[in-house]
Amino acid sequence: MTLTSALTDKLDEPHLVAAGGFINGKWNTVSSRGKVFRVTNPATGEVLAQIPDLSTHATRDAIDAAYAAQPAWAALSAKERADLMKKLHRLMVEKADDLATILTLEMGKPFNEARGEILYGASFIEWFAEEARRIYGDTIPGHTANTRISVIKQPVGVVGVITPWNFPNAMLTRKLAPALAAGCTVVAKPAAETPLSALAIARLMEWAGFPPGVFNIVPGTDAAAIGEELCANPKVRKISFTGSTNVGRILMRQCADGIKRMSMELGGNAPFIVFNDADLDAAVDGAIASKFRNAGQTCVCANRVYVQAGIHDAFVARLKEKMEGLRVGNGMEEGIDIGPLITDKAVAKVEDLLADARGQGASVQMGGTPMGEATFYPPTLLTGATKTMRLAREEIFGPVAPVFKFETEAEVIELANATEFGLAAYFYARDISKVTRVAEALQYGIVGINTGLISTEVAPFGGVKQSGFGREGSKYGIEDYLDIKYLCLAV
Numbered sequence: 001m002t003l004t005s006a007l008t009d010k011l012d013e014p015h016l017v018a019a020g021g022f023i024n025g026k027w028n029t030v031s032s033r034g035k036v037f038r039v040t041n042p043a044t045g046e047v048l049a050q051i052p053d054l055s056t057h058a059t060r061d062a063i064d065a066a067y068a069a070q071p072a073w074a075a076l077s078a079k080e081r082a083d084l085m086k087k088l089h090r091l092m093v094e095k096a097d098d099l100a101t102i103l104t105l106e107m108g109k110p111f112n113e114a115r116g117e118i119l120y121g122a123s124f125i126e127w128f129a130e131e132a133r134r135i136y137g138d139t140i141p142g143h144t145a146n147t148r149i150s151v152i153k154q155p156v157g158v159v160g161v162i163t164p165w166n167f168p169n170a171m172l173t174r175k176l177a178p179a180l181a182a183g184c185t186v187v188a189k190p191a192a193e194t195p196l197s198a199l200a201i202a203r204l205m206e207w208a209g210f211p212p213g214v215f216n217i218v219p220g221t222d223a224a225a226i227g228e229e230l231c232a233n234p235k236v237r238k239i240s241f242t243g244s245t246n247v248g249r250i251l252m253r254q255c256a257d258g259i260k261r262m263s264m265e266l267g268g269n270a271p272f273i274v275f276n277d278a279d280l281d282a283a284v285d286g287a288i289a290s291k292f293r294n295a296g297q298t299c300v301c302a303n304r305v306y307v308q309a310g311i312h313d314a315f316v317a318r319l320k321e322k323m324e325g326l327r328v329g330n331g332m333e334e335g336i337d338i339g340p341l342i343t344d345k346a347v348a349k350v351e352d353l354l355a356d357a358r359g360q361g362a363s364v365q366m367g368g369t370p371m372g373e374a375t376f377y378p379p380t381l382l383t384g385a386t387k388t389m390r391l392a393r394e395e396i397f398g399p400v401a402p403v404f405k406f407e408t409e410a411e412v413i414e415l416a417n418a419t420e421f422g423l424a425a426y427f428y429a430r431d432i433s434k435v436t437r438v439a440e441a442l443q444y445g446i447v448g449i450n451t452g453l454i455s456t457e458v459a460p461f462g463g464v465k466q467s468g469f470g471r472e473g474s475k476y477g478i479e480d481y482l483d484i485k486y487l488c489l490a491v
């Protein structure tokens with residue numbers, strides 16, 4: 001187990017990361033199978049760390065630790081849990097620069113964007129620390145004169161969380177925070193590409209003084225084995241997953257036998273609609289923000305840009321002008337807007353989708369070929385996109401903006417909803433009647449109206465259809481980690 005100087009030399013506090021699993025309050029630096037895996041910087045190919053490649057045994061140990069720790073954690077007062085969470089929040093904010101450096105090095109997103117993710121991640125810890133004290137129940141008038149009915153809420157128990165590489169900090173804290181606030185304990189499996197950000201959170205929790213076993217991390221490349229243990233082990237009462245719809249389906253099948261509770265934040269295929277009466281500049285800025293955040297590697301990125309005929313040419317010209325100003329490069333350098341894609345496989349997927357679109361007549365206005373260095377891909381603008389192209393149905397997960405021209409409101413609503421996904425949608429319009437109609441007609445869990453940025457800890461994030469179920473953030477987010485119990489008292 002090692003951290004290399006390519007990582008530690010860039011940190012003010014090199015001890016922020018330990019290269020191992022974190023189980024029952026101890027750093028597990030050796031895999032029982034003697035295996036290690038490498039974490040590399042996608043911008044440079046440099047090795048940042050070698051981590052013990054943990055699997056089923058370590059997962060079982062972590063679950064046992066979480067199971068043993070859960071009753072005492074739940075028995076603390078809400079204020080005691082909240083106070084520890086507030087300490088963690090303070091540490092995250094204090095160490096935001098180092099946490100952002102770790103994130104940029106292992107994932108690639110530009111440093112300022114990474115710092116934004118750290119503060120976004122910390123905001124969930126703060127929000128749910130506050131929510132811990134508002135887990136209210138109810139009293140219900142009894143059904144007979146001598147009964148008294150009340151409703152209490154109790155923690156679900158041990159939660160298995162499986163998090164993706166595109167937001168290695170915030171997707172973890174968005175699950176961890178409501179779980180801790182509710183009185184649950186957690187076993188986390190971070191993505192093998194980006195385990196360091198999660199390990200840094202464990203370090204901060206250690207420094208904040210969380211009891212052993214409350215939070216455990218199992219880093220490893222054998223996602224199938226770790227996931228299967230989390231889903232099959234009867235001590236785990238809930239799984240919260242962010243990732244692809246296909247993996248979500250597998251996890252649901254594995255959880256079926258144990259009738260486990262689940263929260264699923266799965267794939268998206270966001271339409272971004274610009275009507276003729278839109279504020280053109282605002283729509284272009286929104287498209288840039290939504291499409292190019294994290295190099296297009298988010299579940300809520302604009303995937304299909306629909307522009308009404310009357311504004312189409314002006315929008316495309318303005319969008320191209322703005323896209324020409326975006327700088328691609330190593331996220332640790334100043335002034336970079338777009339970092340590398342996560343892997344060669346991600347580049348190949350973008351290439352495949354573009355080849356298909358070109359073959360069906362889409363025209364490339366800019367970009368469209370890999371930059372030939374690492375996994376950098378240029379911002380790419382396509383016009384003449386149509387519904388038969390694969391990129392109309394599949395998540396691009398890259399900096400490619402395909403523009404589809406449309407004529408009528410009814411037509412674009414039908415096109416926008418013609419997908420099995422239903423996470424985020426966006427539209428720009430000024431007519432208030434149309435705004436109301438379109439917002440209600442879009443079959444999505446999140447709708448951005450005249451904005452391209454919808455992510456915040458105060459609102460419920462989550463999808464409908466095959467984008468999943470459950471909500472993260474907001475007052476709704478904690479409900480996914482609580483069981484309702486009703487007490488019927490005869491007096």
Ligand code: SIN
Nearest residue numbers: 242297298299300455
């Ligand atoms: C995601 O891509 O899964 C999450 C993006 C966000 O929270 O904004």
